[in-house]
Amino acid sequence: MQVNERKPLIVAFCCNWCSYAGADLAGNNRLSYPADVKIIKVPCSCRVNPMFILRAFQRGADGVILCGCHPGDCHYTSGNYYTRRRMALLFSMLDYLGIEKERTRVEWVSAAEGAKFAATMNDFAQTVAALGENKRLEDLRCKK
Amino acid sequence: MQKITRDLLVEKAVSLLENGTVDMVLGWKKGEFDYDITPAVFADADSLKDFVFDDFCGANFSKYLISNTKKTASKVLVFLKPCDTYSFNQLLTEHRFDREKVYAVGIPCDGMVDIHKIRAISGEGIAKIECGEKITVSTIYDETVNIEKADVLAERCVTCKSKKHVAYDELLGEDGEVLESARFDEVEKLESMTADERFEFWQGELSRCIRCNACRDVCPACTCEKCVFDNPASPVENKAAANSFEEKMFHIIRAFHVAGRCTDCGECSRVCPQHIPLHLLNRKFIKDIDNFYGEYQAGEEVGSRAPLVNYTTEDLEPGEAVEGR
Ligand code: SF4
Ligand code: SF4
Ligand code: SF4
Ligand code: FES
Numbered sequence: 135m136q137v138n139e140r141k142p143l144i145v146a147f148c149c150n151w152c153s154y155a156g157a158d159l160a161g162n163n164r165l166s167y168p169a170d171v172k173i174i175k176v177p178c179s180c181r182v183n184p185m186f187i188l189r190a191f192q193r194g195a196d197g198v199i200l201c202g203c204h205p206g207d208c209h210y211t212s213g214n215y216y217t218r219r220r221m222a223l224l225f226s227m228l229d230y231l232g233i234e235k236e237r238t239r240v241e242w243v244s245a246a247e248g249a250k251f252a253a254t255m256n257d258f259a260q261t262v263a264a265l266g267e268n269k270r271l272e273d274l275r276c277k278k
Numbered sequence: 279m280q281k282i283t284r285d286l287l288v289e290k291a292v293s294l295l296e297n298g299t300v301d302m303v304l305g306w307k308k309g310e311f312d313y314d315i316t317p318a319v320f321a322d323a324d325s326l327k328d329f330v331f332d333d334f335c336g337a338n339f340s341k342y343l344i345s346n347t348k349k350t351a352s353k354v355l356v357f358l359k360p361c362d363t364y365s366f367n368q369l370l371t372e373h374r375f376d377r378e379k380v381y382a383v384g385i386p387c388d389g390m391v392d393i394h395k396i397r398a399i400s401g402e403g404i405a406k407i408e409c410g411e412k413i414t415v416s417t418i419y420d421e422t423v424n425i426e427k428a429d430v431l432a433e434r435c436v437t438c439k440s441k442k443h444v445a446y447d448e449l450l451g452e453d454g455e456v457l458e459s460a461r462f463d464e465v466e467k468l469e470s471m472t473a474d475e476r477f478e479f480w481q482g483e484l485s486r487c488i489r490c491n492a493c494r495d496v497c498p499a500c501t502c503e504k505c506v507f508d509n510p511a512s513p514v515e516n517k518a519a520a521n522s523f524e525e526k527m528f529h530i531i532r533a534f535h536v537a538g539r540c541t542d543c544g545e546c547s548r549v550c551p552q553h554i555p556l557h558l559l560n561r562k563f564i565k566d567i568d569n570f571y572g573e574y575q576a577g578e579e580v581g582s583r584a585p586l587v588n589y590t591t592e593d594l595e596p597g598e599a600v601e602g603r
Contacts, residue, residue: 159427182546188531192523192527215589215590215591218589218593218596219589221596222599223566223570224534224594225597225600226562226600227533227562227563229600230468231530232474232475232476232479232481233473239596240595240597270477271523272523
């Protein structure tokens, strides 16, 4: 294992009704996931405008993950179906511009899936760490 | 095919003005040079003496209907090429203007030309250009160059998707067909490159952007009265991009905002002073939408539901998107 390994910064957008509660459950159950995962609570996954994702990268994220209720379970009935289409197109576009596709992810995590939340974050953090620092969507003015 | 000439269009406009059907004509007039034809509003028969119609009339007037239908007391006369009619329908779908206030005349089109391609052949110093079967360019050095129109067609006309009008009140000449277009070839070429090559390609293209916003301003899908790029509280307010992040931000978001609504009219690439191939971004979204959610042509039908305001429970997952294309 490398010493002084740089820890990736991960921004996780979590919908209030399922995924944020899932994160809570992970905490209550004392499941561990990297402290560098910063959660931003949103009312519904479909609140996440593509610009939010880009802004997270601009502000220094190395990976951005969006979590919402499982398809069919959205608190607002269909929000996550729209999320699914938008993010599919956005991720494909990022890849088209040559930006590593592994830096973005969507995962459906219910309020009962604390374990899935922790496992997802661990896995995502590992994937992003392997890619190293986000260079292709960075904004040097925002670097500390 | 009936040849569409300037005189034919003027004759039509004059008769519609005189019988009171319309009180305003959207058309083209000469700008500084023969090749920079600009959109114009003609209020009476007399002013139509400045009306121009030739191979430089790429401008799509659909978007101009938003403001001009608010000014007319009767109807606005608009001439629409086949590609323009898709924008026209898309704007109607989005309730951006009152159909009752428009008299739309469809005009067949055999392609517009690109001055940059002409200049690449003739060289600098263009003094006069005559359009016709052959394009005749006279230069300030007293040279005359004859160019085949086919060699200098605008990129959007080379990959024209349809010669069929999808909207009109009256059609001059004969309607064409929807074409088998090779418009996704270049997108596919990019897709087949490595991520590093793609990144380099786009970095090179997008870094030329001067953020003049012409691509947004001309776009018939960009009709927001308050655009996100004019918001001073946003990181991408109306100004030149400060770095490559802002370039990418602008271009991804602009293309995303029109995804599913972009008719591929080609106006953005036409007006870009920096020759950035914006169509390659728009067409990427169109191609993905076709692949992921079934073929969809924005503007083909008034009232059709755009793919991003629609869904099925079986849609593919974002994680599968890149593999799924
Ligand atoms: S028209 Fe070209 S230069 Fe102007 S903002 Fe659009 S892409 Fe940039
Ligand atoms: S994005 Fe470009 S091609 Fe698409 S509708 Fe707008 S101007 Fe036309
Ligand atoms: S870029 Fe987006 S916000 Fe701006 S006019 Fe176009 S669609 Fe509207
Ligand atoms: S409320 Fe969770 S995805 Fe909509």
